[in-house]
Amino acid sequence: MTTAETPAYRSDLPQQRKLVTAIPGPKSTAIHQRRSVAVSAGVASTLPVYTADAGGGVIVDVDGNSLIDLASGIAVTSVGNAAPKVVAAVRESVGHFTHSCFMVTPYDGYVQVAEKLNELTPGSHAKRSALFNSGSEAVENAVKIARLATGRTAVVVFDHAYHGRTNLTMALTAKAAPYKKGFGPFAGEIYRVPMSYPFRDPDGLGGKEAAERAISIINTQIGADQVAAVLVEPIQGEGGFVVPADGFLPALSQWCTSSGAVFIADEIQSGFCRTGDWFASDHEGVVPDLVTTAKGMAGGLPLAGVTGRAELMDAVHGGGLGGTYGGNPIACAAALAAIETMADLDLNAAAKRIEGTAVPILQTVAEQTGRIGDVRGRGAMLAAEFVIPGTTDPDPAVAAAVAKACHAQGVVVLTCGTFGNVIRLLPPLVIGEQLLVEGLGVLTDAVRAI
Numbered sequence: 001m002t003t004a005e006t007p008a009y010r011s012d013l014p015q016q017r018k019l020v021t022a023i024p025g026p027k028s029t030a031i032h033q034r035r036s037v038a039v040s041a042g043v044a045s046t047l048p049v050y051t052a053d054a055g056g057g058v059i060v061d062v063d064g065n066s067l068i069d070l071a072s073g074i075a076v077t078s079v080g081n082a083a084p085k086v087v088a089a090v091r092e093s094v095g096h097f098t099h100s101c102f103m104v105t106p107y108d109g110y111v112q113v114a115e116k117l118n119e120l121t122p123g124s125h126a127k128r129s130a131l132f133n134s135g136s137e138a139v140e141n142a143v144k145i146a147r148l149a150t151g152r153t154a155v156v157v158f159d160h161a162y163h164g165r166t167n168l169t170m171a172l173t174a175k176a177a178p179y180k181k182g183f184g185p186f187a188g189e190i191y192r193v194p195m196s197y198p199f200r201d202p203d204g205l206g207g208k209e210a211a212e213r214a215i216s217i218i219n220t221q222i223g224a225d226q227v228a229a230v231l232v233e234p235i236q237g238e239g240g241f242v243v244p245a246d247g248f249l250p251a252l253s254q255w256c257t258s259s260g261a262v263f264i265a266d267e268i269q270s271g272f273c274r275t276g277d278w279f280a281s282d283h284e285g286v287v288p289d290l291v292t293t294a295k296g297m298a299g300g301l302p303l304a305g306v307t308g309r310a311e312l313m314d315a316v317h318g319g320g321l322g323g324t325y326g327g328n329p330i331a332c333a334a335a336l337a338a339i340e341t342m343a344d345l346d347l348n349a350a351a352k353r354i355e356g357t358a359v360p361i362l363q364t365v366a367e368q369t370g371r372i373g374d375v376r377g378r379g380a381m382l383a384a385e386f387v388i389p390g391t392t393d394p395d396p397a398v399a400a401a402v403a404k405a406c407h408a409q410g411v412v413v414l415t416c417g418t419f420g421n422v423i424r425l426l427p428p429l430v431i432g433e434q435l436l437v438e439g440l441g442v443l444t445d446a447v448r449a450i
């Protein structure tokens, strides 16, 4: 329930784009200089303005610039930054206890988050959940569970996939630079097969046929009876917001069922209302055996989960899963408040509204300029893929130039894609319509100005 005392989203920050210094300003620049001697060069930032405040659809930096947020800290603050209910829940929780370790003396918040995950993830079968700290950790644990439950070792992943930065998840991730280059050797028993990427499918295959192409490779190069899991992002994230053709995911899921393999949907970026459904798998009625979650779940606090069929999740011996911090009580309190906010504000409808506003604007500039070969995505997980006009050849330079122009004018956008030629939009789902249109205007003007 939304009460008068607790507004649903943070509205005390003026919802406006307002630049009072150059980007980055002098205070950000001073911090950035300290950073360069304190923080590893291996950790990069998209836009070196240092955050002071954020809420609704804006990020305010230490120089007082108010920027339009079309990134949500990579699909995390879907309920808005410092969302009032999340803040209140965190304040309440932190005063009671900050940690006890669920593996030592457990607490109800963890159980409540597990109940919510079991309720909201696709399918009405008996489910169990386990909580972790990061998306990578959730994916690692999903693979552990699938291997143990099946007694098999092979894990099938896809071209353009992104599953994290730990050793196993680097191996599961497709793109070498910057994620894998020089960091090997990688974990074994990982097999990569072609994705359904309609804009670039070399054979022009539909979803079912693209699944058959992948399955044929699995059968011939791995052996169906060796496969512990097929791991796929229902809409790929870092790989370029690739939406597989209709029929691809259901066919893979069916093959897993008939082959005794575990179908794992990595919903870390696409979950929790981002695509206009609770989970992207819902769009085609796909019911994964295991689902990994993180990013949008806890309104900005670090929390991740693996949710799945009770018989798989309970196949693991006691003590086989866990971690010191997994399911931290404050993060659990934040997740419960964030999920309540998603339902209260109907953020699935909000995501669809964002799609309805943004897609026509992006399509118009695509037609006018020829620089965008594909506008795609679902809900508030939208992307524009930049190409050399008249071809499908990737144009990462133009994508980078457009992103840079947006940043200079106070609009935070991210790039992605195997070829680095995709600009992705992940606005907070509570962003106001005017602010969204203004941000998109800056983006489309930048494309036209190239």
Ligand SMILES: *Cc1c(COP(=O)(O)O)cnc(C)c1O
Pocket: 133, 134, 135, 136, 137, 139, 162, 163, 164, 165, 233, 237, 238, 266, 267, 268, 269, 270, 294, 295
């Ligand atoms: C971000 C992401 C991960 C990794 O999550 P971290 O919290 O960064 O470890 C895994 N899978 C997908 C699809 C992601 O988008």
